[in-house]
Amino acid sequence: MNGIQLAAGPQRTRWQRAGWQLQIIVAYFAQFLKTRLVYRVDFLVDLAANLVAVGVQLATLTVLFDKVTALKGWSFEQVLFIYGFSLLPLGLFNLISINIYSFAEHYIADGNLDRVLLRPVNPLAQVLFESFNVSGLNEIMLGAGIMGYAAVALELRPGPWDIAVFAVLVPSAALVYTAVFLGLAAVSFWFEDRLGLAPPIYNVIRFARYPLTIYGRGVQAFLTFVLPFAWVAYLPATWFVGGPDVRRWAMCTPLVGVLVMALAYTVWRAGLRRYTSTGS
Amino acid sequence: MSELVLAPWRRAPGASLRLYLGFARLAFLKYLAYRLRYYTGVVSYTIFVTGNAYLFRALFASRPETAGGVEIGGFTLPEMITYIAVSWIGRSFMFNNIDRTLAHQIQQGEIAMQLIKPFHVQTVTMFEAAGEAGFRLLLFTLPIMIVVVPLFDIGGPPRAALYGWTLLSFLLGMVINCQLNFLVGCLAFYLKNIDGVIRAKAITLDFLAGVLVPFSFFPGWVQTLAAWLPFQGLSYVPVMIYLGKRAGPDLASALLVQAAWAIGLFLAGRLLWARAVRSVTLQGG
Numbered sequence: 001m002n003g004i005q006l007a008a009g010p011q012r013t014r015w016q017r018a019g020w021q022l023q024i025i026v027a028y029f030a031q032f033l034k035t036r037l038v039y040r041v042d043f044l045v046d047l048a049a050n051l052v053a054v055g056v057q058l059a060t061l062t063v064l065f066d067k068v069t070a071l072k073g074w075s076f077e078q079v080l081f082i083y084g085f086s087l088l089p090l091g092l093f094n095l096i097s098i099n100i101y102s103f104a105e106h107y108i109a110d111g112n113l114d115r116v117l118l119r120p121v122n123p124l125a126q127v128l129f130e131s132f133n134v135s136g137l138n139e140i141m142l143g144a145g146i147m148g149y150a151a152v153a154l155e156l157r158p159g160p161w162d163i164a165v166f167a168v169l170v171p172s173a174a175l176v177y178t179a180v181f182l183g184l185a186a187v188s189f190w191f192e193d194r195l196g197l198a199p200p201i202y203n204v205i206r207f208a209r210y211p212l213t214i215y216g217r218g219v220q221a222f223l224t225f226v227l228p229f230a231w232v233a234y235l236p237a238t239w240f241v242g243g244p245d246v247r248r249w250a251m252c253t254p255l256v257g258v259l260v261m262a263l264a265y266t267v268w269r270a271g272l273r274r275y276t277s278t279g280s
Numbered sequence: 281m282s283e284l285v286l287a288p289w290r291r292a293p294g295a296s297l298r299l300y301l302g303f304a305r306l307a308f309l310k311y312l313a314y315r316l317r318y319y320t321g322v323v324s325y326t327i328f329v330t331g332n333a334y335l336f337r338a339l340f341a342s343r344p345e346t347a348g349g350v351e352i353g354g355f356t357l358p359e360m361i362t363y364i365a366v367s368w369i370g371r372s373f374m375f376n377n378i379d380r381t382l383a384h385q386i387q388q389g390e391i392a393m394q395l396i397k398p399f400h401v402q403t404v405t406m407f408e409a410a411g412e413a414g415f416r417l418l419l420f421t422l423p424i425m426i427v428v429v430p431l432f433d434i435g436g437p438p439r440a441a442l443y444g445w446t447l448l449s450f451l452l453g454m455v456i457n458c459q460l461n462f463l464v465g466c467l468a469f470y471l472k473n474i475d476g477v478i479r480a481k482a483i484t485l486d487f488l489a490g491v492l493v494p495f496s497f498f499p500g501w502v503q504t505l506a507a508w509l510p511f512q513g514l515s516y517v518p519v520m521i522y523l524g525k526r527a528g529p530d531l532a533s534a535l536l537v538q539a540a541w542a543i544g545l546f547l548a549g550r551l552l553w554a555r556a557v558r559s560v561t562l563q564g565g
Contacts, residue, residue, distance in 0.1 A: 045476030052480045056487045063497050064335075067352050068342040196320040203324045207331035214338035219330075 024121050028129040043134055050138040054146070057083065074211045078241045081150035085240075086209040086233030087143025089173035095136025097178040099127050101198055103185035114277050123272060124182070124265070156240060168254055169236040175257035176231045183264035189271030201227065209233050231256045291398075299399060300407040307411030311419075318420045325372055325424045326431070332364045332492075333432060353497035358435070359523055360494075365434045366446075366522050367491045367515045373421040374454035374514065376409050379481070382465025383474045386560075395557060402462060402549055409458045438524035445531060449518035452538035456513045459545035460485075466549070469556040490516030510541040 012020070061083070065076040099106070107113040107127065116126045151158070158166070184198050208229035212220050224230040231253050239250035291299075340357045343350045350356070355363065382405065385391040394401050428434065437443060464481055468474040486492050488511035495506045495516055506512045517534050520526045526534045 041473055042476070045473050049476045049479040049483065053483045056483055056492070059487065060492055063493050064339055066499075067497065068339060071342050072338045196317055200320050200323040200327055203327050204331075207327070207335075210335065215334045219334065 021121055021125060025125060025129045028126075029132065032130075032132050046135045047138045050135060050142060054087075054142050058146075072211065072214050074213075077150045077153045079211060081147055081154065081241045082211060082233055082237040083209050084143045084145070084147030084150055085170075085237040087139045087146070088170045089177060089232055090205065091136040091139030091143060092171065092174035093136070093177035093181075094133045094139060096132060097128050097174075097181065098133040098136070099130055100178065100181045100185050101202070103127065104188035104198075108188055108275075111277060113275065117272075117275075124268060128178075151240070154241065158240070162240065165239055165251075169239065169250065172254040172257040173232045173236050175261055176228055176253070179257065179260035179264040180228065182261070182268055186264060186268040186271045189275055204229055205232070228256055228260055300403055303404050304407040304411035304414070307408040308415045309411075311412055311415040315415075315419050318416075318423075321372075321420060322423050322427060325368055326427050329365050329368050329428050329432065332368075333361050336360045336364065353494060354525070355494065355496070361432050362434050362523060363494055363519050365428050365432055367489075367519045369421060369425055369428065370450045370453065370515055370518055371486070371489075371491055372424050373413060373416050373450065374457045375416070376412050376458065376461060378405055378409055378458060378461035379465040379478050382462065383468035383478065386465070386468040387474070402546075402553055405462055406455075406458055409454075409461075413454055437522045442522060442524060445535070446518050446522040449513075449521050449535060449538060452535065452542055453514040453518055455542040456510055456538065456545060459542065459549050460510065462549045463545065463552060466552050466556055469560050485511065485514070488512070489514035490519070494519075510545060513538040513541055 058080075061076065061079060064071065065079075069075075071079060107116065113123075116123050116130075119126065180201065181198065184201065187197075204223075204227060207215075208223060212223060212230055212234045215223070220230070224235075235246070236250050236253045238246045242250070337357065340350055340352060340360065343352065352360070382391075385394065391401070394404075437446065460481075464478060465474075467477060471477065488506075488509065490506070490512055491514075495503050495512060498506070506516070517526070517538060521531060521534065
């Protein structure tokens with residue numbers, strides 16, 4: 001039994017426990033991939049549906065920019081870059097964390113959380129890694145393609161430093177998504193009737209892909225400080241396409257991600273402590 | 281019990297109508313039980329209208345050369361905001377998940393139980409959709425209007441009679457939408473993986489119906505293409521009627537084309553259904 005052992009008992013060090021949890025997560029993913037590979041056609045159909053979604057968005061942008069040369073000073077290519085960029089963290093979030101979106105229904109109302117709590121692995125890690133949404137991979141590919149096209153059209157010359165920044169910004173933005181929806185999931189510990197707040201909030205995402213300056217000051221402040229979707233696409237992407245005045249804010253994205261995540265995780269922990277099963 | 285004759289060929293038309301109206305009533309009551317779920321939907325629709333209103337305001341503001349009475353695609357800014365609000369309000373009324381429900385029943389084999397009952401599944405589906413639309417109108421569309429209309433200061437149509445024509449046009453749009461959804465749902469008889477088709481339809485429909493961008497923004501050939509497709513009858517046509525941009529003979533022909541699509545798609549649904557159920561093999565439940 002030198003592979004996966006049965007319990008992360010107290011006799012192990014913190015690092016051993018972390019390594020062990022990582023092993024479990026890898027096992028979860030492998031298991032999930034096996035179940036998905038049975039349905040190879042699903043992946044292609046999913047890719048087609050994603051292509052259609054991107055096609056609709058591109059057609060909309062093209063028509064709008066057919067009427068103006070710039071939207072509040074933003075060129076077509078800049079807006080395109082921000083849109084492409086937005087698909088990368090969204091794809092990461094959809095790939096890994098989409099479970100958190102239906103948490104209230106699947107885990108609390110249907111009682112699946114009991115099963116999770118009985119296992120000696122971090123409950124949040126289990127919820128996050130129990131299933132994956134492969135459609136996220138499509139979004140990442142399409143987003144990278146669009147962003148690449150826009151970058152070439154804008155004649156961007158990213159240096160090694162930019163690429164390092166990029167590698168930090170994308171996961172940070174995905175962290176913001178996960179934190180927002182983790183916070184919502186955590187709130188459902190108190191309001192056991194499904195609040196149904198997740199869909200309207202998910203619907204805000206499509207408007208967070210445009211340069212924030214097209215919105216009024218109130219909306220901008222709301223998306224920056226209350227529902228922090230300014231940090232999932234627009235603000236990090238301005239590092240590459242924004243002017244010097246907005247650009248410096250991009251580097252705050254990791255900080256915002258960690259802060260919002262810490263807040264959400266605190267609420268989540270508090271919620272878990274007061275959780276009583278539905279018994280179903 | 282003479283009214284409740286089960287064999288359809290011996291049933292009086294009045295009894296048939298009562299039977300089908302019963303499904304509309306049941307659907308209405310079913311959605312009434314879930315009405316709380318629609319409160320957050322009101323928030324979603326307000327977000328859609330707000331986001332799009334800002335987007336188009338920015339678009340109009342980005343045309344400095346004609347800042348005063350600027351028109352884009354034949355719209356002034358107030359008309360554009362009205363277009364967005366009215367089209368989302370109409371969408372809230374006619375949206376339904378017939379395609380998903382039907383596909384689910386076909387995939388699970390539950391449809392077998394429907395097939396042995398003495399009614400026509402397509403007609404039942406339509407009446408259920410009507411019941412749902414009735415519920416939506418009262419407890420979803422109306423609250424959305426109460427929020428959105430004052431928030432964006434949405435004005436009425438240029439002539440009071442247009443209220444009636446717009447309503448009629450949206451009703452026809454709702455029928456077209458039901459028929460389209462029914463046809464998509466029927467594809468589950470032929471395709472193993474219907475979810476992707478339904479997703480792709482859901483994504484494209486708002487665009488094809490003109491909810492996202494009005495067709496007058498597009499180049500001429502797209503407008504011609506749209507005019508030959510049924511989708512603009514869901515949203516673009518009724519909203520253009522509301523704005524008074526379809527008047528006189530244009531108004532009559534717009535409504536007639538919608539009615540023709542409603543009937544044509546209904547017949548197509550009948551035909552597809554008749555073919556599909558004859559050849560289908562269902563998984564035993």
